Amino acid sequence: MSKNNSMLHYTLIRLRRNYLAILGLFVLLALICCAVFAEQLAPYDYAKQDYMMIRKAPSATHLLGTDEFGRDVLSRLIFGAKISLQVGLLAVSISLVLGATIGAIAGYFGGKTDNILMRLMDIQMAIPTILLAIVISSALGPGLFNLMIAVGITSVPRFARLMRSSVLSIKGQEFIGAARAMGASHTRIILLYILPNCAAPLIVQSTLSVANAILYTATLSFLGLGIQPPYPEWGGMLSAARPYIRNSGYLSIFPGLAIMITIVALNCIGDGLRDALDPKQKR
Amino acid sequence: MHAVNHLNLTLHRGKALGFVGETGAGKTTTALAILQLIQTPPGKITGGSIMFEGHDIMKMTEAEKRQIRGDRISMIFQDPMTSLNPLKTVEDQIVEMIGLHSAMKGEEARKRALEMLALVGIRPERSKDYPHQFSGGMRQRVGIAIALACEPSLLIADEPTTALDVTIQAQVMELIKKLQSVVNTSFLLITHDLGIVAEICDDVAIMYAGRIVEYSNIRQLYSHPLHPYTRGLFDAVPRLDTRLGGKLSVIPGLPPDPIDLPKGCAFSPRCPKARPLCHERECGMREYEPGHFVNCHFPLELGEGGVQ
Structure with a gap:
């Protein structure tokens, strides 16, 4: 009788019971496929304008209709997934790496280091997030990469705080003392004992933050600070559809739905992971 | 403030010394001082010497201390519920201890880990289980297996049975006593329990307010x-x-x-x-x-x- 006893195994078993999380995973998978195979999947070129087909309602040729330049909305949404996921993932990576490093240093060394770092984070938290993102992206100028930086930096404090509190709670536990008594070095303890034990909350926070990052990207693009036309971005599409909301409502509805479905899916996954990753929880 | 003062003790190879005193008397502090694991700040060892096999631990470099910890001197902690790493299988934790202090690698270290687990009465099919899958008594036995994996010359047990219920206490103490003679290690037992000391130790030191007040053989x-x-x-x-x-x-x-x-x-x-x-x-x-x-x-x- 062989039994697979790894942590991953149990996490998957627990995750499988959470139907919402599974649904979210499938939606995310579909989105990733859209992003990767955008060129093959999209029925039209995202930038191809057709002045005979301006603002046509959904039909057999254009499943989700066309916009004010006669571009196919479905194709634009599919290409938009690419941007949203890219920005979401990279922005979160930026905030994860920066935030976790700051939090780990503050938590492990404590004292003055902790005070200085965390007060800096407090200062940043005092500035409204969206305002800060606007300031950063207008200072850096519009563009995909700058957008990622802007969105990434805004959620650094949240990661730093999370990491610090996890490190503090792990650091005080007896098995860290036991590891010291075992002859393990500081580096070994931080990398092999503290970090893995902080991983669960970080993974959850990251998933939830991807949703946030996508939302901020959409917001900034809606305000004209994000991705520049003609490249499609869901928030930008929503913004462009605003004047036509009375006559061609579908132009706002579909990008809005895309944003909503993505974020709900990511939140479901995040919630599911939070429950599944808790090692103390029994099967 | 001085938590521990004027403490002078000798522990001979293969002997067991009981360390008895009220909560806060400085027993644990003394044990941590031997391992040089006093948190600084706030704590500090202001003076004295700790001679171990002819060398003063106080004068060693951090790297030398790390080599001694776990290998020559190891410790069993009070609360088995929190003293094991929750993310590693018990086998891996013993393997890590072995890997830190010996040349044994891979299969060899794994075999040794299984031997240690067998020695403390844990069946091999449980070796791939995580700490949360064990009961308190079993976890403490795992803790003992880890502490003894490198056959230390000094084993410190900080109230190893306080967190366990009475029947398990007896088992655990029995086990430590048996293993102590098998491995021929010296043993420093920190406890409140004069009964346990009488059963296991050769010498006993009574501590009060950071000082030894009485020190003699059991009899x-x-x-x-x-x-x-x-x-x-x-x-x-x-x-x-x-x-x-x-x-x-x-x-x-x-x-x-x-x-x-x-x-x-x-x-x-x-x-x-x-x-x-x-x-x-x-x-x-x-x-x-x-x-x-x-x-x-x-x-x-x-x-x-x-x-x-």
Whole structure:
């Protein structure tokens, strides 16, 4: 009788019971496929304008209709997934790496280091997030990469705080003392004992933050600070559809739905992971 | 403030020393000092020396200390629920200990880990389980397996059975005693329990307010304790022949606040036999009879402190 006893195994078993999380995973998978195979999947070129087909309602040729330049909305949404996921993932990576490093240093060394770092984070938290993102992206100028930086930096404090509190709670536990008594070095303890034990909350926070990052990207693009036309971005599409909301409502509805479905899916996954990753929880 | 003061102890190879005292007497601090694991800040070792196999641990570099920890001196912790890494299988934790201190790698280390687990009575099919899948007693046995994996010359156990229930306590102590003779390690047992000390240890040191007040072999100390505090401890142990409804005697008062130790002997405010001299100055350790040391101006007469 062989039994697979790894942590991953149990996490998957627990995750499988959470139907919402599974649904979210499938939606995310579909989105990733859209992003990767955008060129093959999209029925039209995202930038191809057709002045005979301006603002046509959904039909057999254009499943989700066309916009004010006669571009196919479905194709634009599919290409938009690419941007949203890219920005979401990279922005979160930026905030994860920066935030976790700051939090780990503050938590492990404590004292003055902790005070200085965390007060800096407090200062940043005092500035409204969206305002800060606007300031950063207008200072850096519009563009995909700058957008990622802007969105990434805004959620650094949240990661730093999370990491610090996890490190503090792990650091005080007896098995860290036991590891010291075992002859393990500081580096070994931080990398092999503290970090893995902080991983669960970080993974959850990251998933939830991807949703946030996508939302901020959409917001900034809606305000004209994000991705520049003609490249499609869901928030930008929503913004462009605003004047036509009375006559061609579908132009706002579909990008809005895309944003909503993505974020709900990511939140479901995040919630599911939070429950599944808790090692103390029994099967 | 000085948590531990004027402490002078010798522990011989293969012998077991019991360390008894109230909560806060400085027992754990002493153990951590031996391993050089006092958190600095806030704690600091201000002086003294800790000789281990001919070398002063105080003078070692951090790297040398790391080599000694776990390999030559290892420790069993009080609470088995929190002293194991929750994210690693018990086998991996023993393998890590072995990997840190020996040339054994891979399969060899794994085999050794299984041997250790078998030694503490954990079946091999449980070796891939995580700590949360074990009961408290089993976890403590795992802790013992880890501590003994490198056959240390000194094993420190900090109240290893306090967090366990009584039946498991007996099992665990039995196991430690057995393994101690198998591995021929010296053993420092920190405990409140005079009964356990009597069963397992060769020598015993009674600690009070950061000092050793009495130090002797088991036989002498249990047959005639010299320090009034030791006597008080014995009187506070419930016994089978006590008349029903009779009250246990207790030592009046509380242990002193280490920030504000009383002048003279630290026990003098609570001591039933204290005389003016006791409040003036501390006595210091004196050898009252061969191998029986006491820190008291007026030790109990032979016979007076007798315990059956």
